[in-house]
Amino acid sequence: MYPVTTPVLPDRSLWMYDTTLRDGAQREGLALSIDDKLRIAHQLDELGVPFIEGGWPGANPKDVQFFWQLKEEPLQQAQMVAFCSTRRPGRPAAEDTMLQPILSAGTEWITLFGKSWDLHVIEGLKTSLDENLAMIGDTIEFLRQQGRRVIYDAEHWFDGYKADPTYALATLKTALGAGAEWLVLCDTNGGALPPEVADIVGQVRTQLTQEAGSPLALGIHTHNDGAMAVANALVAVTAGATMVQGTINGYGERCGNADLCALIPNLQLKLGYHCIPPQQLTKLTETSRLISEVVNLAPNDHAPFVGRSAFAHKGGIHVSAVERNPLTYEHIQPELIGNHRRIVISDQAGLSNVLSKARSFGIELTKQNPRCRDLLDQLKALERKGYQFEAAEASFELLMRQVLGQRQYYFELQGFQVHCDRMPDGDDWRSHSLATVKVKINGQTILEAAEGNGPVAALDQALRKALLNFYPAMARFYLSDYKVRILDSTAGTAAKTRVLLESSDGHQRWTTVGVSTNIIEASYQAVVEGLEYGLMLQETGTAQTASP
Known part of the structure; x- marks a missing residue:
């Protein structure tokens, strides 16, 4: 082609x-x-x-x-x-x-x-x-x-x-x-x-x-x-x-x-x-x-040739054309320089995006499948609420598998609490957070607590303590990036917040998203899905959306 x-x-x-x-x-x-x-x-x-x-x-x-x-x-x-x-x-x-x-x-x-x-x-x-x-x-x-x-x-x-x-x-x-x-x-x-x-x-x-x-x-x-x-x-x-x-x-x-x-x-x-x-x-x-x-510098996702977005296609018309003939929107074959094509999912997506993205996950869908339209509708509804799946493909794969009845739930959250303190430390102040989580795993209820230098770190550590005995592979997971975006700045401190969280196991990376007016809740959503997706990768041995 x-x-x-x-x-x-x-x-x-x-x-x-x-x-x-x-x-x-x-x-x-x-x-x-x-x-x-x-x-x-x-x-x-x-x-x-x-x-x-x-x-x-x-x-x-x-x-x-x-x-x-x-x-x-x-x-x-x-x-x-x-x-x-x-x-x-x-x-x-x-x-x-x-x-x-x-x-x-x-x-x-x-x-x-x-x-x-x-x-x-x-x-x-x-x-x-x-x-x-x-x-x-x-x-x-x-x-x-x-x-x-x-x-x-x-x-x-x-x-x-x-x-x-x-x-x-x-x-x-x-x-x-x-x-x-x-x-x-x-x-x-x-x-x-x-x-x-x-x-x-x-x-x-x-x-x-x-x-x-x-x-x-x-x-x-x-x-x-x-x-x-x-x-x-x-x-x-x-x-x-x-x-x-x-x-x-x-x-x-x-x-x-x-x-x-x-x-x-x-x-x-x-x-x-x-x-x-x-x-x-x-x-x-x-x-x-x-x-x-x-060198500890974030890769430039938009770099020519080698960037993660160098061969990414977002608009539905573009995706449809590339599916027929890659030459329509790609100046070289990405595999020649070790890159690969990515179909980006967003509120601009059409059925072509969804079908192509499903294939990258190893899922075959057709336009006649009613769940395909359901997935597209859910995608656009969530993006209207502030979710952004083009930068959080791991969350989108979990959503897709949920709509298709293929998502495995490794644990059930039954509640969490976070307590934050600011205490004097000599001539300065230091922050301290304590998180408690309650989860259900295989019919067993687990209650764990952990400390951290902030609420998200404490939540992450408490959740890991609760799950590690059941899923030892989780010990290799760590948070590699954390981004916060205020979606409606005119609302002041009551603004809706989007959290993008990148996780890694040392070999591959994946990104998840959470949205809420409560920044801790948004962070927790992204943390939970990051752990779920990592466990899914370990179980299936696949890494379609994870970046090298």
């Missing part, structure tokens, strides 16, 4: 270069332990990325330890790269102690960055233009003498070229003459636009290739300050760049770097370049989500 993917030709290979562990780690609020970095490096290795930049040994002790530990847990496919700057002004590279940890990291490849912009040389380095050229050439020659291969990152390249193209080109010629194997053009400030990037990359490629008399190995490194990082990298490739640097999920300082999760499929599936093996491309979505979990 999809058009044939553009064929990859032997001479259209690109070298993907990931800098998540170095440039990506400069994102505000992102911090990586050594174990985090090792886990990410091995995941990128499995994805098939040829070059992985591990950090700047010597700039901080953590990066030194990371490179040492990596020797005990070597990568299987990728080249690990150490990163550093040129030597300091007025000091020979052989005597610059900054370069010793770089050599001690033991990597075959080193990425060295130097200044392309005369403004940075004069204002930043406080040295002369000639000394900057000497710093570039001397450092690369020294690293080459030590048996290292060098990728030269021309920092602030596009700004430098626009300010003084002759001097900017001189920095590249110096790096090339000293033995650099790659010249990477960096849009460090992220302010360049695609037409000028394409034009400048083309000019550099033409001029330096003519002077060298041989093909030039050019790379591109773009930042996203103008929301152009991916576009700039794409046009650079079409202008002759064969190395593409970026980060998973676009992580990076300020507004981020070029997102490899968008670049790789665009280059490989749309433009016909070879970036990574096709069988490894199917791990792209998994890699994006795993790394977002490791």
Whole structure:
């Protein structure tokens, strides 16, 4: 049903270069332990990325330890790269102690960055233009003498070229003459636009290739300050760049770097370049989500290609069309990059949505089934009350099974109470909650109480205490996200509240919803359904609506 993917030709290979562990780690609020970095490096290795930049040994002790530990847990496919700057002004590279940890990291490849912009040389380095050229050439020659291969990152390249193209080109010629194997053009400030990037990359490629008399190995490194990082990298490739640097999920300082999760499929599936093996491309979505979990940042559900909503269909007309031919509303086959189609259920849903969603749960329904119409009517009635099932598919599956007479009830709630205290704690105050729940399980009435730092935590703990002896698998369940939305703010403290609660068992996630004018009641509804759904997954071994 999809058009044939553009064929990859032997001479259209690109070298993907990931800098998540170095440039990506400069994102505000992102911090990586050594174990985090090792886990990410091995995941990128499995994805098939040829070059992985591990950090700047010597700039901080953590990066030194990371490179040492990596020797005990070597990568299987990728080249690990150490990163550093040129030597300091007025000091020979052989005597610059900054370069010793770089050599001690033991990597075959080193990425060295130097200044392309005369403004940075004069204002930043406080040295002369000639000394900057000497710093570039001397450092690369020294690293080459030590048996290292060098990728030269021309920092602030596009700004430098626009300010003084002759001097900017001189920095590249110096790096090339000293033995650099790659010249990477960096849009460090992220302010360049695609037409000028394409034009400048083309000019550099033409001029330096003519002077060298041989093909030039050019790379591109773009930042996203103008929301152009991916576009700039794409046009650079079409202008002759064969190395593409970026980060998973676009992580990076300020507004981020070029997102490899968008670049790789665009280059490989749309433009016909070879970036990574096709069988490894199917791990792209998994890699994006795993790394977002490791860095402790919520996955971007609306990210192109790898987002949970990237192939989600909500309107009834859309769903009906996609059911007939996915090409009507999908630009690629989601399975090619490890994602999948989702049919979203909401008050805009038609019978097509309900039927398609039922199939994803392993339930076959037809339009002639009267319960199908009953389900749609209940769905729209509940959404009018404030329920939102497009973000709580676990609750919708439970509702569907309830209407069809297939829902299993693992326990019966017979009541709960919550008591909250605010007590002095030295010069401050602390909150304390106590919850009591009464449930009936297999004809047996259980009464349990538990404490928590808030009413929802106390309720959750009390319910788990009551159920754990009957359902030991529940010990693996935990709350991974909790969102509260006021639905009618004009009602003030009497407003209706919607709670979305995400649960996990460590392998999969599912979301449930509760609505009430009482926030504790709304939370309890979501907690109960979260536990019910988790038990259903354990019992059936299915996870249709749970996200990886």
